[in-house]
Amino acid sequence: MSGSHDIILHHYDASPFSNKVRLLLGLKGLRWKSVVTPNMMPKPVLIPLTGGYRRAPVMQIGADIYCDSQAIMAEIERRHPEPKTDLGASWPVNIWADRIWFQHSVAIIFGSLGDQVDPAFIKDREKLSGRPFDVKAMAAAAEPAKEQWRAQAGWIESALASAGIDYLGGAKPGIGDLAAHMNIWFLASVFPDMADELLQGFERLHQWREAIETIGQGDRAEISGADAIQVAAGAEPADVSLGHDEAGGAHDLIGKQVIVSADDYGRDPIAGELLAATSQRIVIRRTDPATGTVNITFPQVGFIVREAT
Numbered sequence: 001m002s003g004s005h006d007i008i009l010h011h012y013d014a015s016p017f018s019n020k021v022r023l024l025l026g027l028k029g030l031r032w033k034s035v036v037t038p039n040m041m042p043k044p045v046l047i048p049l050t051g052g053y054r055r056a057p058v059m060q061i062g063a064d065i066y067c068d069s070q071a072i073m074a075e076i077e078r079r080h081p082e083p084k085t086d087l088g089a090s091w092p093v094n095i096w097a098d099r100i101w102f103q104h105s106v107a108i109i110f111g112s113l114g115d116q117v118d119p120a121f122i123k124d125r126e127k128l129s130g131r132p133f134d135v136k137a138m139a140a141a142a143e144p145a146k147e148q149w150r151a152q153a154g155w156i157e158s159a160l161a162s163a164g165i166d167y168l169g170g171a172k173p174g175i176g177d178l179a180a181h182m183n184i185w186f187l188a189s190v191f192p193d194m195a196d197e198l199l200q201g202f203e204r205l206h207q208w209r210e211a212i213e214t215i216g217q218g219d220r221a222e223i224s225g226a227d228a229i230q231v232a233a234g235a236e237p238a239d240v241s242l243g244h245d246e247a248g249g250a251h252d253l254i255g256k257q258v259i260v261s262a263d264d265y266g267r268d269p270i271a272g273e274l275l276a277a278t279s280q281r282i283v284i285r286r287t288d289p290a291t292g293t294v295n296i297t298f299p300q301v302g303f304i305v306r307e308a309t
Helices: 016-028 046-050 067-079 088-118 119-129 133-161 177-188 192-198 203-213 225-233
Strands: 008-011 031-036 058-061 064-067 219-222 257-262 270-277 281-288 292-299 303-307
Touching: 008 016, 008 192, 008 225, 008 270, 016 067, 016 088, 031 225, 046 058, 046 225, 058 067, 058 225, 064 067, 067 088, 088 119, 088 133, 088 177, 088 303, 133 177, 133 192, 133 203, 177 203, 219 270, 225 292, 257 281, 270 292
Parallel strands: 008 031, 031 219, 064 292
Antiparallel strands: 008 058, 058 064, 257 270, 257 303, 270 281, 281 292
């Protein structure tokens, strides 16, 4: 059974966004509890915890819930600052890897898989994105996407070579490295030979990749979803004293009922009372019969807050 201070990661092994979080847990040398969530709906454990957010991963610490890998990694860094991993331009690198480079990874992988993609998965991702998950269109785009993918991998090579550094943030690995590595891991986990082909000639990148892949994923122990729900129900969310971004547009909604939703895909509305809106994070409080009261944190970048009507 987990305690209220344990890190519980709701994830699945093939999730690239989950993998970079697992690597951060390894880099920090942390113990954590694993709840494997399905890669498509229904998600009967995750939804009561998040109020509707369905993307993996989600981190739970007691009755505090963190949605999106950006918010998860920032909170791990805040709670466990050594070794320091928020180095250089980590967060811009993370957004680039999550959004621009990832879209080329998706086109290559699913376009190459073609008819092998589970129809149920296609339907689920169409509901998640709100648009067709067109494998035939991805197949047509796969070859041009390979050129785009390799060009972006080349940025890593040139960054390491031009600065004479081992990692994107300098002498030690950081969040930016784990984020940039995500798309390489994702492609290599499905098509290893293709990944090797697209990375030919990038000697600095190969050394960097090998170093990251020796990090490990920390001390993982499996628990059940029922146990995770019980942890939330038996805990109280932490006090929120983050302050507010007076220059931001959401500060006047503090204490009001709001709706939070992603701005790209998986735009399921999550309702709650707005507790904090800093320049980097959004925190709401909500109550569910299964979990009791929880606080849910989202990053500012990638999410929208509006007053509930």
